[in-house]
Amino acid sequence: MRARTHTEIYRPFRGAISASAARASTLAWSGVRVGFKRKLPMLFLFAIPLIATIVGAFQIQLKFDALSKELSFITADDADVQAKMANQFVANGLAELLGSVEQIILTTLGTLQFFVVLAMGWYGTGLIAEDKRLRAHLLYFARPITRWTYLRGKLGTVLFWGSCVVVGPVTVMCGTAVFASPEWSFLTDRWQLILKLEGYALLWVVVHALLVLAVSSVCRLRNQALAGLFGIYFLMSIAGELLAWLFDSANWRLLSLVRNFERLSEALFGIASGEVTWGLEASLWALAAFCGLCLVVLDAQIKKMELGR
Amino acid sequence: MKSSHAPTADGGTVPAAPGRPSSPAPSIVRLRGLVKSYGDVQALRGVDMDLPPGPVGLLGPNGAGKTTLISLLLGLLEPTAGEASVAGLTPTTRKSRVEIRKRVGYMPESDCLLPGMTAVELVSTLARLTGLGKQDAMTRAHEVLDYVELEEARYRPLDGYSTGMKQRLKLAQALVHDPDLLLLDEPTNGLDPKGRRHMLGLVEDLGRNQGKNVLLCSHLLPDVERTCDHVVVIVEGRAVLQGSIAELTAAEATRLRVQTDERDGDLWRALEERGYRCETPDEEPAMGPTQRGFLATLPDGRSDADEICAIAAQIDAPLLQIEPVRRSLEQVFLTAVDGRGEDQR
Numbered sequence: 116m117r118a119r120t121h122t123e124i125y126r127p128f129r130g131a132i133s134a135s136a137a138r139a140s141t142l143a144w145s146g147v148r149v150g151f152k153r154k155l156p157m158l159f160l161f162a163i164p165l166i167a168t169i170v171g172a173f174q175i176q177l178k179f180d181a182l183s184k185e186l187s188f189i190t191a192d193d194a195d196v197q198a199k200m201a202n203q204f205v206a207n208g209l210a211e212l213l214g215s216v217e218q219i220i221l222t223t224l225g226t227l228q229f230f231v232v233l234a235m236g237w238y239g240t241g242l243i244a245e246d247k248r249l250r251a252h253l254l255y256f257a258r259p260i261t262r263w264t265y266l267r268g269k270l271g272t273v274l275f276w277g278s279c280v281v282v283g284p285v286t287v288m289c290g291t292a293v294f295a296s297p298e299w300s301f302l303t304d305r306w307q308l309i310l311k312l313e314g315y316a317l318l319w320v321v322v323h324a325l326l327v328l329a330v331s332s333v334c335r336l337r338n339q340a341l342a343g344l345f346g347i348y349f350l351m352s353i354a355g356e357l358l359a360w361l362f363d364s365a366n367w368r369l370l371s372l373v374r375n376f377e378r379l380s381e382a383l384f385g386i387a388s389g390e391v392t393w394g395l396e397a398s399l400w401a402l403a404a405f406c407g408l409c410l411v412v413l414d415a416q417i418k419k420m421e422l423g424r
Numbered sequence: 425m426k427s428s429h430a431p432t433a434d435g436g437t438v439p440a441a442p443g444r445p446s447s448p449a450p451s452i453v454r455l456r457g458l459v460k461s462y463g464d465v466q467a468l469r470g471v472d473m474d475l476p477p478g479p480v481g482l483l484g485p486n487g488a489g490k491t492t493l494i495s496l497l498l499g500l501l502e503p504t505a506g507e508a509s510v511a512g513l514t515p516t517t518r519k520s521r522v523e524i525r526k527r528v529g530y531m532p533e534s535d536c537l538l539p540g541m542t543a544v545e546l547v548s549t550l551a552r553l554t555g556l557g558k559q560d561a562m563t564r565a566h567e568v569l570d571y572v573e574l575e576e577a578r579y580r581p582l583d584g585y586s587t588g589m590k591q592r593l594k595l596a597q598a599l600v601h602d603p604d605l606l607l608l609d610e611p612t613n614g615l616d617p618k619g620r621r622h623m624l625g626l627v628e629d630l631g632r633n634q635g636k637n638v639l640l641c642s643h644l645l646p647d648v649e650r651t652c653d654h655v656v657v658i659v660e661g662r663a664v665l666q667g668s669i670a671e672l673t674a675a676e677a678t679r680l681r682v683q684t685d686e687r688d689g690d691l692w693r694a695l696e697e698r699g700y701r702c703e704t705p706d707e708e709p710a711m712g713p714t715q716r717g718f719l720a721t722l723p724d725g726r727s728d729a730d731e732i733c734a735i736a737a738q739i740d741a742p743l744l745q746i747e748p749v750r751r752s753l754e755q756v757f758l759t760a761v762d763g764r765g766e767d768q769r
Contacts, residue, residue, distance in 0.1 A: 124571065125630065130560040132555040133555050133557070145545065148545065149540040153540075245538065246538075249536050249539075250535065253530070253532040253534065254530075256500060257529075257530035257532075258553040259522045259526050259553075259554060422495065422500055423491065423495050
């Protein structure tokens, strides 16, 4: 027998309903919270990026420590002479050191950016597909939210997971370099590189997040969406390579997301693969067109969902 | 039963709110000639409707336009033509249609609950999406979960919820912002008798005791009959009938159920010779093995049953009972759906 309590009565709401601008973040955070409950995938997907980040940050710290130790061996009776010797040593060695630190960060970024696709695919492909399958969007669109709020909410969730894998590690390693470098030299000398790294990582995450959500919005099952995501991702690359070979024109590689980001990294960090021959503008246009296409698909699908279909 | 007819957009007439008091309470939903088309297909063909405050049942066969009507009431769709007012708001602009959703709570028919979340998380998140502050959303989530008696399961993942718990949770999320109008789409779908009784008890309490305006969309007419005071029947995109259930199912003075003990049909024949129209009832009421019953419609609109007694006495037919026939909501619904209208009543 179950006892009834005094709480089982209907209580009218006396508070206020406001037009909060943070509705998208509420939706995004709710998706993140559900994601945190899947602990085993989290371990598999984030263990490697975490280890890579720790190792990278440790390497950076060690390099700057080594520089400090070498500086401590410079001895002279006169303090001015010692300072001059140190400055000269720093001038010679620091540039080389900062270059090698930059290389560590770029290598880590290059490794991690593919984990982004895995992490965002795992956590993001179900976001809209599952809503459609369970018709959970009926609950969302029965609230005073717009399609744009819904999209921003879902995008926020995917961006969070993507950022955890690539933007977070880049920030941690850049932060380590800034704090470990003598007299903030990494910040003062390479601030442009920090901005470029963060911008590149963010762009990578945003473009892939849009792809993940667009694929999720046209599927009714998470597994379908996951397969579709990797299918599209690899098919675009394969199609680009195949058409480039067939028509003997490297420009067909513009179809590949990876190649466009390669071109971008070449322009930003000077890492040339030798296989991208087109201009930076072409890659930027290709990425913009790709994002536009994803947004068109998302708009059409979310519009259908809003109408309860 | 008195019934007035209101013109519709296509020139037809709709039996409108029969027997309403002369100064009715303001309508929570007011629709005038509402049309909604999807290309060439007209889902709603000029709906005129005044939903009085309190619990109202929305009935209609599949494909009648109920879902489209609910979407319009939620402000999800823009009407093609006509006027609408929901909870005092007119959904003419996109902004006003979004605003309506602050005043309306919706309990969908489908499962629509995301696995991995707990009841508190779901309800508080939806409350925040409606515009409640963080504290209010959490407090309110606990209050409504207590109300629907999910207080002990509030921190359990939704994956393990029974159908009854899911239905109550959906009701809780619809109530969380204390809306002016509750749209309940098949709330007793898939429930066992106990769960159904519980859900109907909640709907009844909300509509009758808490003063909530409820629009209950259901195919289960006994559910509507139990919880609602008024009913609207939609057929092929038109509101073909609306009014209070008490009046729509009221006993008719000219139609009587006659129960007799004679087996030869003498009374039947005697009544028909005097102008009565006799028929066998569709649903035979529980009667004893020797008892017989039929329905007799008095001729010329007369409403006096004394003549039947006199005729029975004349032919020495053992008369057991004469009672006015009360129509069931199912009969009202079927009559409205079949389009036979008033003439058969």
